[in-house]
Amino acid sequence: MSAMLDTADGPGPDAETLLTALAATVRGPDGRPVPVERVPLDGDAVAALCGAAADGPGVVVPDDDRLAARLPGATAAIVVADRAAGGGVALVARATVDHTHRVAAEAVAAATGGLHRALAGLRAEAAVIGALQSVGRRLTAQLDIDTLVQDATDAATTAVGAAFGAFFYNLVDRFGESYTLYTLSGVPREAFSRFPMPRNTEVFAPTFDGTGTVRSDDITSDRRFGHNAPYHGMPEGHLPVRSYLAVSVISPTSGQVLGGFFFGHPEPGRFTGRHEALAEGIAGYSAIALDNAQLYERERNLTRELSRSMLPEAPAVPGVELVTRYLPASTGHKIGGDWFDVVPLAAGATAYVIGDVVGHGVTAATVMGQVRTAIRSYALLGLAPSEVLRHVSALLDAFADPTFVTCFYAVHTPGDGLVYANAGHLPAVLRHADGTLEQLGEAMAQPLGVGSTFGERTAAFPPGTDLLLYTDGLVESRSRDLTEGIEWLLAAVVGLPRPITGEACDGLVATLTGGAHDDDIALVAVHRTA
Amino acid sequence: MTVGGPAERGSFEDEPAGTVALDEVPEGVVLTVGGALDLALAPTLRRTVERAARLRPRLIVIDLTAVTFLASSGMAELVRARRQLRGEVGVRVVATGRLVLRPLQLTRLTDELDIHATLADALARG
Numbered sequence: 001m002s003a004m005l006d007t008a009d010g011p012g013p014d015a016e017t018l019l020t021a022l023a024a025t026v027r028g029p030d031g032r033p034v035p036v037e038r039v040p041l042d043g044d045a046v047a048a049l050c051g052a053a054a055d056g057p058g059v060v061v062p063d064d065d066r067l068a069a070r071l072p073g074a075t076a077a078i079v080v081a082d083r084a085a086g087g088g089v090a091l092v093a094r095a096t097v098d099h100t101h102r103v104a105a106e107a108v109a110a111a112t113g114g115l116h117r118a119l120a121g122l123r124a125e126a127a128v129i130g131a132l133q134s135v136g137r138r139l140t141a142q143l144d145i146d147t148l149v150q151d152a153t154d155a156a157t158t159a160v161g162a163a164f165g166a167f168f169y170n171l172v173d174r175f176g177e178s179y180t181l182y183t184l185s186g187v188p189r190e191a192f193s194r195f196p197m198p199r200n201t202e203v204f205a206p207t208f209d210g211t212g213t214v215r216s217d218d219i220t221s222d223r224r225f226g227h228n229a230p231y232h233g234m235p236e237g238h239l240p241v242r243s244y245l246a247v248s249v250i251s252p253t254s255g256q257v258l259g260g261f262f263f264g265h266p267e268p269g270r271f272t273g274r275h276e277a278l279a280e281g282i283a284g285y286s287a288i289a290l291d292n293a294q295l296y297e298r299e300r301n302l303t304r305e306l307s308r309s310m311l312p313e314a315p316a317v318p319g320v321e322l323v324t325r326y327l328p329a330s331t332g333h334k335i336g337g338d339w340f341d342v343v344p345l346a347a348g349a350t351a352y353v354i355g356d357v358v359g360h361g362v363t364a365a366t367v368m369g370q371v372r373t374a375i376r377s378y379a380l381l382g383l384a385p386s387e388v389l390r391h392v393s394a395l396l397d398a399f400a401d402p403t404f405v406t407c408f409y410a411v412h413t414p415g416d417g418l419v420y421a422n423a424g425h426l427p428a429v430l431r432h433a434d435g436t437l438e439q440l441g442e443a444m445a446q447p448l449g450v451g452s453t454f455g456e457r458t459a460a461f462p463p464g465t466d467l468l469l470y471t472d473g474l475v476e477s478r479s480r481d482l483t484e485g486i487e488w489l490l491a492a493v494v495g496l497p498r499p500i501t502g503e504a505c506d507g508l509v510a511t512l513t514g515g516a517h518d519d520d521i522a523l524v525a526v527h528r529t530a
Numbered sequence: 531m532t533v534g535g536p537a538e539r540g541s542f543e544d545e546p547a548g549t550v551a552l553d554e555v556p557e558g559v560v561l562t563v564g565g566a567l568d569l570a571l572a573p574t575l576r577r578t579v580e581r582a583a584r585l586r587p588r589l590i591v592i593d594l595t596a597v598t599f600l601a602s603s604g605m606a607e608l609v610r611a612r613r614q615l616r617g618e619v620g621v622r623v624v625a626t627g628r629l630v631l632r633p634l635q636l637t638r639l640t641d642e643l644d645i646h647a648t649l650a651d652a653l654a655r656g
Contacts, residue, residue: 358602360569402613404606406637424637446638447602450609478566478599481629482636 015082018108019089022059022078025104026093034095041079043086045070049079058083058116059108061101078105128278131159136285145171145293149183152286153261157185159282160245160275162263164191168198169249169259169290180259187239195235198262201228207246207260215276218268219244243270247283251291258290303362304328310369314342317350319414319463319530321499325523327509329473336520337364337405338471339372343379348414351379354469354524355407355425355448367403371396371448375409385409385421386456389448393423396449405448408441408469412526418459418467423448426472426486429493433464437490440467466500467526468493473519474512488512499527547571548597550578557653558589558620564596567604575604579611583619590615591652593624600633608643620644622652 023036041049048070049062058081067074071090076097081088093101135155142148149167157165164186172178180197198204202224206212216222219241226233234241241264249259261283263271314324324340337357344350353375357368374395378388388409396403408428410420420428422441430438438459445454461467475485492511496504505523513521548565559582563575575592582590592608594600612621622644625631634640646652 356602358606402606402610404602404609406602424639426636443636443638446642450642451638472602476601478568481599482632483628 015080019080019091022080022101022104022108023091026076026078026091026101027098028096029098031098031100034093034097037092037094039071039090039092041088041090045090046079046081046088049077049090050081058088058112059105061105076101124274128159128274128281131155132278132281132285135159135282139282139285139289140292142289143293143296145290145297148286148289148293149181150185152282152289153183153185156261156279156282156286157263159278160263160271161265162186162243162245162270163265164239165261165263166192167249167259167261167286170257171294191239195238199228203244204246204260207248207262208257210248210250210257213248213276213280214244214246215271215273216244217271218242239264240266242266242268245271245275245279247276247279249283249287249290251287252284253291258287261286299362303360303365306362306365306369310365310372311339312341314340314524315344317342317344317526318348319528320350320412321527321529323500323502323505323523323525325502325505325509325521327473327517327521327523329518329520336360336473337368338473338520338522339368340469340522340524341372341376342524343376345379345411346382350412352410352412352467352469352524352526353379353407354428354471354522355405356471356522358404367399367405371405371407375407379409379411384456385411385419386454389421389423389445389454390452393448393451393454397452399449403449407448410440410467410469412461412467418461419456420459421445421454421456423451423454426470426475426482429466429468429470429490430459430461431466431468431493431496433462435494437493439486439490461528463528463530464498465528466493466496466498467524467528468500469522469524469526471520471522473517473521474509474523477513477518485512499529500525548574550574552578552582554585554587555653558587558591559585560591560593560649560653562593562596564598566599566601567594567597567607568599568601569603572601572603572607575607576610579607579615583615587619589620589622589653591622591624591649593649593652594630595624595626595649597630600630602633602637605633605637605639609639612643622646624649624652 024033026034026036028034049066050060051066053060060079062077062079067077071077071092073094074092075095076093078091078101079088139148139152142151149169153165153167164184166182166184168180168182170178170180184192200208203219206214219225243265245263247261248257249261251258261279263279311326314322322342326338326340329336337359339355341353342350355371357364357371371392374392375388378391389407396405406425407423408425410418412418420441422444424445424447427439427442430440432438440459441457445451475489476482489512492508496508505525509521548563548567548571551562553560561578561582567575608623615621625634625645626647
């Protein structure tokens with residue numbers, strides 16, 4: 001160790017000893033030491049003087065051509081590299097010399113070569129682990145598939161020192177059909193856009209089948225290469241690939257092959273066992289990350305589809321103009337439990353329902369579906385609003401997991417006005433024909449699943465009147481409290497056209513939420529025409 | 531002793547996460563909630579209530595004074611705590627200001643929950 005400059009701690013007292021001892025070996029033809037000058041070198045200078053030998057042990061005697069090019073007038077030099085500092089020192093003689101220094105430098109290099117290689121190996125190993133760890137941390141925190149695959153491709157291509165890399169991955173669309181996409185690194189997309197997707201040829205099969213990593217010093221001389229029509233090898237205009245490395249990405253949960261990484265380099269013999277290990281490591285992280293992203297995506301789509309499929313098409317109701325809206329949260333990924341319903345009843349009556357199941361995601365969506373159906377069922381039995389809510393609340397109370405559902409329920413019977421009940425939902429807004437506003441059902445009862453008794457009230461609903469039902473996403477956000485939100489809503493409703501059109505509803509949402517509602521929103525606007 | 535750390539947050543949320551802190555006092559356990567008591571923080575509040583209940587206090591006070599937004603998911607947790615611990619531990623809520631009181635009034639949870647204006651008041655009443 002004492003003979004090495006090239007240590008993590010940089011040159012120390014031992015380095016000084018080494019330099020002094022080496023300087024003493026630079027001798028003239030008479031065997032006596034000649035004057036030696038110390039010239040500090042930067043990394044480029046070390047590389048220029050030593051050539052390929054710069055990667056070897058830290059003591060090198062440059063050949064005459066390199067010496068003349070870099071240090072004109074010098075007759076001999078010994079370069080002592082200090083890799084930790086990214087440079088070194090040259091011991092330079094300008095008098096005629098014999099070959100003693102050459103023998104001495106070779107002896108030092110020979111003595112320290114093993115140590116140097118071990119140290120270089122350890123450093124490379126640490127770099128591999130460091131790179132793997134940071135890539136893994138980054139990838140497994142990513143849920144967006146596009147970002148994830150590009151990041152993985154770039155990281156892997158850099159890590160294995162490939163000229164270019166590609167990641168082909170399979171996704172399943174909402175019809176259950178599988179399709180393949182790819183990302184590239186180190187090369188523009190146009191370089192591959194003219195070629196078909198790689199097929200399951202002998203070269204690609206192990207990767208797409210997940211049967212093992214393929215690493216070749218020269219794929220063009222591999223026995224598996226070039227057997228398939230039409231190209232029998234790489235298509236015309238394909239980037240030249242000699243060194244080839246391909247690794248499967250296999251789902252840790254399903255064991256399915258999710259895709260594969262392919263790396264190429266135009267020169268042969270570029271990929272080592274270390275590169276293979278690195279690529280496999282990154283492929284492992286990519287598999288976990290892809291799994292996560294796909295599961296997440298699936299949950300999101302499932303919930304969205306679920307809540308969409310459970311929302312009704314509002315039927316045409318004689319004597320009213322009806323606008324309904326359901327808007328999923330526009331920011332973030334939350335799917336809520338808001339719903340609305342319009343139920344034709346006996347004797348020309350119609351039930352208007354709006355509600356909100358606490359929580360988000362699949363649970364809220366399924367509870368919403370059940371509550372909507374329960375309300376419909378009790379409504380069709382002809383129960384009074386207060387009774388409908390009482391029965392549904394009792395039903396929810398029997399659920400294993402306590403739920404909390406707010407709901408405004410109103411029945412309009414032509415000639416008879418509105419009868420309504422409210423289980424903890426925001427009050428409805430009634431706009432009279434003269435333009436004055438009235439809030440219906442404020443704080444009448446507790447939510448479904450909490451309360452057990454529900455009151456009932458009536459209101460006149462003559463032609464020219466508007467009834468607006470809404471959920472809290474319209475008036476409430478983290479930056480605006482409920483009281484203020486309701487005031488804003490009332491102020492906005494005054495200015496709405498008669499009847500309230502679909503555009504007016506969309507405008508209302510945009511005005512009140514600034515276009516970014518972080519909760520879902522349901523809306524029902526009923527205008528009595530006759 | 532603060533045990534209920536910040537709630538898990540989605541990467542899409544820019545608002546600071548709400549917090550729940552647990553403190554043991556001679557009268558029982560005080561859970562101090564801060565920030566938005568919404569879907570993100572509700573599970574933390576539930577776990578902290580469960581942890582508080584395991585200490586077998588006479589009284590658990592959920593202090594909402596520093597709450598800036600009370601969503602229905604937060605209210606649902608207040609009801610859950612009250613109902614699950616009924617007959618074992620008294621559960622009281624400290625709520626003041628319309629940010630917190632208005633949602634509780636609209637849902638008539640003011641009838642259900644034992645609400646006090648100050649922490650001292652909640653701890654004092656026998």
